[in-house]
Amino acid sequence: MVCYLMSKISAITLNTFKEAVRDRILYAILAFAIAMIGSTFILATIGVGSGPKIIRDIGLGFISIFGTLIAVFIGIGLVHKEIDRRTIYTIVSKPIHRFQFILGKYLGLILTLFVNVTIMTWALMGLIFIGEGFWDFRLLAASGMILLELMVVTGIAVLFSAFSTPALSAIFTLSFFAIGRLLDDLRLFGEHYAGPVGRAVIRTFYYLLPNLGRFNVSAEVVHGVPLGEVVSGMTILYGSLYVVALLALTSLIFQNRDFR
Amino acid sequence: MVVLKTEGLTKEYRTGFWRTRVRVLHDLNLAVHQGEVFGYLGPNGAGKTTTLKLLMGLIYPTAGRASILGRDVQDVAVKAQVGFLPENPYFYDYLTGREFLHFYGQLFGIPYRDRRQRIEELLQAVGLSKAAELQLRKYSKGMLQRIGLAQALINDPQVIVLDEPTSGLDPVGRKEVRDLILDLKRRGKSIFFSTHIVPDVEMICDRVGIIVAGRLVRVGTLEELLGSEVEGIEITASGFDEAVGSQIAQWSVRPPVQHGDTVFFAVRTEKEASQVMEFLLGRGASVHAVHPKRRTLEDLFLQEVAKT
Ligand SMILES: Nc1ncnc2c1ncn2[C@@H]1O[C@H](COP(=O)(O)OP(=O)(O)O)[C@@H](O)[C@H]1O
Ligand SMILES: [Mg+2]
Secondary structure, three states: OHHHHHHHHHHHHHHHHHHHHOOHHHHHHHHHHHHHHHHHHHHHHOOOOOHHHHHHHHHHHHHHHHHHHHHHHHHHHHOHHHHHOOOHHHHHOOOOOHHHHHHHHHHHHHHHHHHHHHHHHHHHHHHHHHHHOOOOOHHHHHHHHHHHHHHHHHHHHHHHHOOOOHHHHHHHHHHHHHHHHHHHHHHHHHHHHOOHHHHHHHHHHHHHOOOHHHHOOHHHHHOOOOHHHHOOHHHHHHHHHHHHHHHHHHHHHHHHOOOO | OEEEEEEEEEEEEEEOOOOEEEEEEEEEEEEEEOOOEEEEEOOOOOOHHHHHHHHOOOOOOOEEEEEEOOEEOOOHHHHHHEEEEOOOOOOOOOOEHHHHHHHHHHHOOOOHHHHHHHHHHHHHHOOOHHHOOOEHHHOOHHHHHHHHHHHHOOOOOOEEEEEOOOOOOOHHHHHHHHHHHHHHHHOOOEEEEEEOOHHHHHHHOOEEEEEEOOEEEEEEEHHHHHOOOEEEEEEEEEOOOHHHHHHHHHHOOOOOEEEOOEEEEEEOOHHHHHHHHHHHHHOOOEEEEEEEEEOOHHHHHHHHHHHO
16 A cells, blocks of 8 residues: 555656656856865865865855755746646546645755765765765765755745745745744844844744754864764754645645636 | 546646636536547637646546446556547657657566567658657657657557647648548547647547636537538629629628728528529629528637637
């Protein structure tokens, strides 16, 4: 039974992945990202900037930025495009639950992101190997956390994509992304400077919105903090639960809407 | 046996800035029987697509219900027995024809071996074996319609629902689709299809429903709808003077139509027709054709549309 449910989801997942990898845009983004990482490396080796930590920091930064770009710009159209082009008609008329479709689409984009982030990470690690003569596998931990953050961002993009236009979805998703990244600072600000009402509002936001800062462990990884302290089970659990909640909400909205 | 049924099916859309309700389907009661081809005929905007979307669970009814093979259409399991081709379908254009069919086969949970065999048969049946490795973006409109039909048949469905399967095709393409529908009927399938093309209904349907402005105005077999009595007699004649011409205009049930020397007109009964012919021949005119006119589906269709 589970196998049967999964096989339909995986059909959607692979189809979504195929669509992404057959689009030249993705290769353009990937090539550009790797070029950026490469040029950082060259600048560092000829003495602009300083040393191995900077390379890692900026390299991981690029992976996160380009990963987010892919997540947002494919994510916002992920479901909307199927409705707009009416391919959804041939899906919903098949024996598949709507939540299976959402899950399949989501996992398809996550698979795409996984492949892209992996390629970018290995490109960075390869450059470091050329420059320093060893494979810095710690970077994999940082990129794993980047991927977890991307899973949350993709969940937000897909949620909006299920009922809104790509332009609006992009604005909403990027706003959530920005606020999510700044949430810890916002909380700190609130605790110190806001009045009681402002503090309550900020606290509500703090618990409701995705705290993306939690996933940003690049600095710690680069500065040699033990991985056990950097990648916590709680963070992974937090990210996973957040994704489950987003997908459940998306499915609920999607289940009740008309495709007209 | 009834395989598809709607009871009081009603749909309202909310449109515009004020979200005003517009009722586009009124209390539809319809039954399609096992093994028949049912034509759902209506002008553009009548509510055909709305009905088919309700049947496929793409939109939810405002009131009423629809069932297929005895189960409510909201029940996902029933879709395993149903094939559906949407109107003007757009498909995943980055897939090849074969990949495309595999994808839909997977949505039915058909195992790979069975799927592969079924796909080759279907590609053969719709004449796309040679184009199977081509991406859909390179397909012509006719090819897309045919791969769409193959997609609708991937699960060997009992009930097949097609939205305007022949519109936008050339005469050859339309005939191919009609033949395919008849072939499905021969294999015991039940087919429900919408169209605005009257001849397609006349040629292949066992029963017809006419929908106008969201209401089902007629249902029945062609004989039931049209009857078999003669409506009038059409006469074509030439070679007479003006006096005779004005006499003809008085007899004719509708204003005579003149083409050069030749005049087309009609009288009500056979008796009148023979009197008119005698009169014309007596005045030295020539009569080229006399034929009884039966009511056509097109007449009925236009008459029903004109009522609203
Ligand atoms: N999404 C929609 N929102 C509002 N009105 C709609 C929508 N889709 C269709 N309609 C209206 O419903 C009526 C029936 O449309 P439709 O079922 O597509 O007709 P048909 O398929 O017979 O051409 C039309 O008047 C159309 O304008
Ligand atoms: Mg239509």
